[in-house]
Amino acid sequence: MLVLLATSSLLPDGEAGGSLLVDAFAERGIDSRWVVWDDSSVDWAAADVVAVRSTWDYHRRTAEFLAWARKVETETRLLNGADVFAWNADKGYLVELGSDVPCVPTRLLDDATLVAGLRSALDSWGEVVIKPRTGAGGVGVVVASSLQDERLEGLTAAPWVVQPVVQSVRTTGETSVYVLGGAAVSQVDKVVAAGDAQSEIRVHELYGGRSRSVDLGASQAALAESTVTAAAARWGGDLTYARVDMMVWDDEWAVSELELIEPGLYLDVDPSNAGRFADLVRSLL
Secondary structure: OEEEEEEOOOOOOOOOOHHHHHHHHHHOOOEEEEEEOOOOOOOHHHOOEEEEEEOOOHHHOHHHHHHHHHHHOOOOEEOOOHHHHHHHOOOOHHHHHOOOOOEOOOEEEOOOOHHHHHHHHHHHHOOEEEEEOOOOOOOOOEEEOOOOOHHHHHOOOOOEEEEEOOHHHHOOOEEEEEEEOOEEEEEEEEEOOOOOOOOOOOOOHHHOOEEEEEOOOHHHHHHHHHHHHHHHHOOOOOOOEEEEEEEEEOOEEEEEEEEOOOOOOOOOOOOHHHHHHHHHHHHHO
């Protein structure tokens, strides 16, 4: 049996700790290897399963990436699948998902609605965060507190989503729960850079954020599982893997992101996620 783990050209060996995943598959009698998703020499049909892992350039090449995914799933099993990827690549999904589970309030913006939409959001929430509707890794995130805020000059191309700044991200941070086969299995807590809690809202390591593996919380697990169930209901079946990011908003946990394309497993923080993911794929094979 062969599992191909799709990555991007700048990460030919996969995500941090990627060798742990290959080792975990080998321990279960499964061959696996990291391959670059746009490498034309890869024989995708030779794989029993293709798992998208660290294709962290997809947000710059979304149409090309989705076309690749649609082609691959005609040749072999692609976990979660191209339709799910297309839905999840646009952060506007949070507007839909918010009718099913608690989510950080989200509104849509484009060039035509930018001023009026921002004014309304600022009136509602005070300080807001604007994100590209298709983006990853905190790239293009802008915080603003008025229409005259100079930080708005950093906006990337439209369209965007606008949300309130969730103040708890600057204190308690953000929590990520991994849901494999519909069950919550592990949790990683993330905080902003030390000494920068008054200004920074991004918990990514790129911006000085720190992550640690913690025991799975009951409330966090329940929200994560119900979120995946709600998303799966839109596609008429179960989602194989997911990572649900959440923050405390209005004194309750609320979903900030649902990662269904290429959520990093934080193998360098929680190496046991390698075995969990390998067990999941083995159960499918």
